[in-house]
Amino acid sequence: MRLKITNGTIITPFRYIRNGTVVIENGVILGVHEGNIDFADATVINAGGNYIAPGFIDLHIHGGGGHDFMDGSEEAFLKIAETHARYGTTAMVPTTLTSEKEDLLETLDLYEKANANNHKGAQFLGMHLEGPYFALSQRGAQDPRYIRNPDPKEYEEVLAYSSSITRWSAAPELPGAIAFGKRLREKGILAAVAHTDAIYEEVLDAYENGYTLATHLYSAMSGVTRKNAFRYAGTIESAFLLDMDVEIIADGVHLPAPLLKLIYKIKGADRIALITDAMRGAGMPEGESTLGSLKNGLKVIIEDGVAKLPDRTSFAGSVSTADRLVRTMIKMADVSLLDAIRMITLTPARIMGVDKTKGSLVAGKDADIVIFDEDIRVKKTIVKGRIIFNQE
Numbered sequence: 001m002r003l004k005i006t007n008g009t010i011i012t013p014f015r016y017i018r019n020g021t022v023v024i025e026n027g028v029i030l031g032v033h034e035g036n037i038d039f040a041d042a043t044v045i046n047a048g049g050n051y052i053a054p055g056f057i058d059l060h061i062h063g064g065g066g067h068d069f070m071d072g073s074e075e076a077f078l079k080i081a082e083t084h085a086r087y088g089t090t091a092m093v094p095t096t097l098t099s100e101k102e103d104l105l106e107t108l109d110l111y112e113k114a115n116a117n118n119h120k121g122a123q124f125l126g127m128h129l130e131g132p133y134f135a136l137s138q139r140g141a142q143d144p145r146y147i148r149n150p151d152p153k154e155y156e157e158v159l160a161y162s163s164s165i166t167r168w169s170a171a172p173e174l175p176g177a178i179a180f181g182k183r184l185r186e187k188g189i190l191a192a193v194a195h196t197d198a199i200y201e202e203v204l205d206a207y208e209n210g211y212t213l214a215t216h217l218y219s220a221m222s223g224v225t226r227k228n229a230f231r232y233a234g235t236i237e238s239a240f241l242l243d244m245d246v247e248i249i250a251d252g253v254h255l256p257a258p259l260l261k262l263i264y265k266i267k268g269a270d271r272i273a274l275i276t277d278a279m280r281g282a283g284m285p286e287g288e289s290t291l292g293s294l295k296n297g298l299k300v301i302i303e304d305g306v307a308k309l310p311d312r313t314s315f316a317g318s319v320s321t322a323d324r325l326v327r328t329m330i331k332m333a334d335v336s337l338l339d340a341i342r343m344i345t346l347t348p349a350r351i352m353g354v355d356k357t358k359g360s361l362v363a364g365k366d367a368d369i370v371i372f373d374e375d376i377r378v379k380k381t382i383v384k385g386r387i388i389f390n391q392e
């Protein structure tokens with residue numbers, strides 16, 4: 001189980017190592033070296049002069065390849081993981097939409113099954129529950145029928161039901177949301193502010209009680225508002241002002257170039273995670289599609305490289321893949337390749353608390369690696385030393 005990847009420019013992502021070699025044993029990186037070093041009895045991968053980078057980590061994803069994590073099948077999980085692996089993703093956090101509790105519990109069951117059988121796709125880093133504790137006014141494409149306030153009876157039941165939840169997004173201004181955040185922190189679950197109308201004072205309270213991440217910054221959240229003559233800072237300004245992490249849908253559609261640049265200027269590569277927030281249309285042709293489960297989902301249209309509600313008043317999730325996020329940050333936000341890669345590798349790994357084993361190419365970490373060309377077109381994807389995608 002020895003592997004050697006050679007003849008490429010390594011992105012660690014702290015620096016470039018030109019004409020470098022990565023040596024791997026039993027799925028773990030043994031070393032990262034300059035030049036072509038000897039490594040006896042190893043399978044050799046010639047990177048062909050391309051880039052060799054840590055695998056992409058997507059913290060917020062609903063689907064791809066025609067499937068949604070809420071479709072109610074193990075197959076959906078596995079196919080989504082395979083689809084996005086083709087675009088460089090080696091780890092992801094499967095995400096739910098607001099739904100009935102029964103559908104949520106069923107999805108958590110399927111997660112366990114799929115996780116045990118996931119050998120051909122990106123790895124799963126636990127489940128992200130997006131909702132149902134959201135502000136109705138900021139629901140975006142979340143189904144209003146299922147939006148409600150945090151209810152300890154309900155969330156304690158869900159938390160007791162599954163140990164696979166690693167992340168939960170909620171609106172911090174709702175009654176009971178602060179107690180909910182404290183409870184998540186106690187359980188070691190990442191709490192994020194999302195679909196919210198909170199003002200600064202409410203976000204500060206939330207931040208001090210467990211909420212350390214802003215979910216898809218600028219999408220479905222408050223900015224500056226005015227009550228009578230007085231102005232109030234919203235969630236966006238709070239995310240900038242506090243030492244919060246932010247995730248952004250960098251598909252080039254959800255956020256225009258000036259906002260991408262502004263976020264990067266203020267937060268920097270250490271605080272920004274690039275996410276796809278992809279729905280089932282990712283990796284599929286444009287046209288009609290369904291957001292959420294096939295059973296209870298909303299009809300949407302995919303056009304201009306994004307999913308929209310049928311009346312075109314709101315986006316309904318992205319159809320992006322991870323490679324496109326990196327390209328967008330370089331081409332639209334003028335970010336360096338090193339920083340763009342960092343925002344989809346080391347920073348999301350640190351936010352999820354898995355940076356001891358993932359997120360950079362250094363000795364001792366998992367051999368999760370992606371090989372891509374100058375245009376970020378993925379050639380090979382490797383998970384724990386196994387090639388799971390190979391563009392022939």
Ligand SMILES: [Zn+2]
Binds near residue numbers: 060061062095130277
């Ligand atoms: Zn989402």
